[in-house]
Amino acid sequence: MRIGLFGGTFDPIHVGHLVLATVAMEEGKLDRVIFMPAGLPPHKVGKHIAAPQHRLNMVKLAAGREPRFQVSDWELSKEEVSYTIDTVKWMRKQYPQDELFFIIGADMLADFPTWHAANEILQIVTLLAVPRPGFGELNAQQVWEQLPEHFRRRVQIVDMPEMEIASTWIRSRIQSGKSIHYLVPLQVEDYIIQHHLYEYRLGIEQTVPVAANDVLDQSRWIVCEQQIREYAMEQLSPYRFRHVEGVVQSAVELAKKYGVDERKIRVAAWLHDVAREWEPERLLAEADRLGIEQIFYIAVDLLHGPIAAKLAGEKFGLFDPEITQAVKYHTCGRAAMTVFEKVLCLADAIEPSRVYPGVDQVRRLAFNSLEKALAVQFDGTIAYLLQRNKPICVNTLLARNEWWQEVAETPADGARTNGNNS
Ligand code: DND
Secondary structure: OEEEEEEEOOOOOOHHHHHHHHHHHHHOOOOEEEEEEOOOOHHHOOOOOOOHHHHHHHHHHHHOOOOOEEEOOOOOOOOOOOOHHHHHHHHHHHOOOOEEEEEEEHHHHHHHHHOOOHHHHHHHOEEEEEOOOOOOOOOHHHHHHOOOHHHHOOEEEOOOOOOOOOHHHHHHHHHOOOOOEOOEOHHHHHHHHHOOOOOOOOOOOOOOOOOOOOOOOHHHHHHHHHHHHHHHHHHOOHHHHHHHHHHHHHHHHHHHHHOOOHHHHHHHHHHOOOOOOOOHHHHHHHHHHHOOOHHHHHOHHHOHHHHHHHHHHHHHOOOOHHHHHHHHOOOOOOOOOOHHHHHHHHHHHHOOOOOOOOHHHHHHHHOOOHHHHHHHHHHHHHHHHHHOOOOOOHHHHHHHHHOHHHHHOOOOOOOOOOOOOO
């Protein structure tokens, strides 16, 4: 028998998953597809996902009408993180004589080499990869071409029209009170409504500005942080996401030192770079749509800050001015920055993965004087831009001039950065 294993968070399962499973079954000549909802998927540790029982019930409702679809709760019944290697080993024991496949979208295929024991997985299963739009312009074939040779032999591309539908989008539609009709099977839609799933009341629809020390209670902040972290992970490469994780860590350390609200600085840090890897055309189009001030157009690299600040309101109902201003100005700075803004800006410059010459000096200064550290940092940025004959945002000059006296007092061996923060 040819058996396809279809692993997913399924939060919630949608018609894209079902079409994918059907086409993979036909194209891969599978006799059976086993849906395997993940208990705690490795790439989602620390993120908010719906309770395992709900996800399992929805998968069962969705898969119930096709006799060749089966659902397994094996991963859900384990308490530890669900690594696919453990699942395929278990499958091999269940089906010692059969040919095994693992069904996977192009986005996950691109990440596959980083999975736990990826080589070993491919000794047990062949991957059946389906195209998925919106992931760095790569289609499944292009992702395949970038895989190492020994992986490519064990990956089969399935021909399927791309479907731009994702669980994240479905959840955000529910949160904004929009219909999910036809995006999930009817029984799943009924289940979601009946159990009030995904109805976090953070609210894209929330129009009342969220002020500092606002009404958001602790759990709402947790949901807010989780949603923004999830969005950052979707938008960014693993490399950039690791930088963002570092910024969160440094921002919290600085927040403790300077008495800044840790909850809020974490949210700001997750948010600050969500648009950092967008193509210039997309940045310019979004900046126009969102009405970003002209001052930021001086360098396209500056646009991701104000765009992220606007997206906070549009996508997550987050209008807290302390957070949005810090995100808006995190790259260029400005005159009269608040302590909160300085903390984010500096955390971006000193997070652990930064390696430019002089970073250790800025790190040390950061815990003595925010202003001194930032002045040295901005000096380096200005020098870097001048060397490359690039324009300098007037906000950066204003910020730097404000701390001029403090820079003048910095010892001669003071750090000089050679890079532009982002
Ligand atoms: P997702 O969270 O992407 O599932 O997880 C997919 C599987 O990867 C799970 O079994 C995880 O345990 C496993 N994983 C991930 C990372 C590391 C490791 C394992 C490890 O062992 O180290 P979703 O519910 O979001 O999606 C399920 C599948 O459907 C995915 O392959 C996704 O790419 C695909 N998909 C689509 N493909 C094409 N068009 C669409 C799609 N929507 C979802 N519209």
